Amino acid sequence: xxxxxxxxxxxxxxxxxxxxxxxxxxxxxxxxxxxxxxxxxxxxxxxxxxxxxxxxxxxxxxxxxxxxxxxxxxxxxxxxxxxxxxxxxxxxxxxxxxxxxxxxxxxxxxxxxxxxxxxxxxxxxxxxxxxxxxxxxx
Numbered sequence: 754x755x756x757x758x759x760x761x762x763x764x765x766x767x768x769x770x771x772x773x774x775x776x777x778x779x780x781x782x783x784x785x786x787x788x789x790x791x792x793x794x795x796x797x798x799x800x801x802x803x804x805x806x807x808x809x810x811x812x813x814x815x816x817x818x819x820x821x822x823x824x825x826x827x828x829x830x831x832x833x834x835x836x837x838x839x840x841x842x843x844x845x846x847x848x849x850x851x852x853x854x855x856x857x858x859x860x861x862x863x864x865x866x867x868x869x870x871x872x873x874x875x876x877x878x879x880x881x882x883x884x885x886x887x888x889x890x891x
Contacts, residue, residue: 756804757797760784768793770800776811783807817890820854829876833883836876837864849879853886861886 760771769786783803790796821832828836833853839846847867855861863882865875 754801754804756807757800770796772800772804772807774804774807774811777814781807781811816854816857817887820887820890829880831880831883833887834876834879849875851879851883851886853883853890855886855889 756772756774758771758773759769761768767786768788769784769790771782771784773780773782775781783800785796785800785803787793787796790799823832827834829849834849834851837848837850839848848864849867850862850864852860852862863879863886865878865882867875869875870878
């Protein structure tokens with residue numbers, strides 16, 4: 754069962770169901786002991802009710818929210834916008850690239866050359882492309 758696990762520690766007289774939910778970096782938990790709930794099956798029923806309430810009170814992140822989490826620092830300061838340097842046949846290419854996911858299991862990318870647009874404009878265009886892509890996310 755998702756979010757519910759059995760705890761049996763006879764040496765500590767600890768028997769029951771542990772309920773937990775991680776949402777937006779915060780852990781929510783509860784313990785339903787067999788003794789306080791009137792038995793193992795009643796404790797499990799109470800644990801299921803508690804878990805359902807936790808999920809209702811703390812719904813999962815949307816794909817759009819999840820895509821905006823800063824996972825590691827980037828030169829742009831914006832998740833999904835990165836400066837890329839590539840070497841192809843001895844030639845150096847520098848560009849700013851925007852990445853987003855318009856649909857589940859699909860990745861979209863848009864790149865702007867620093868040689869063509871200049872460093873500031875290429876970065877700005879990539880940021881705009883990222884924002885436009887996020888606005889269209891399903």
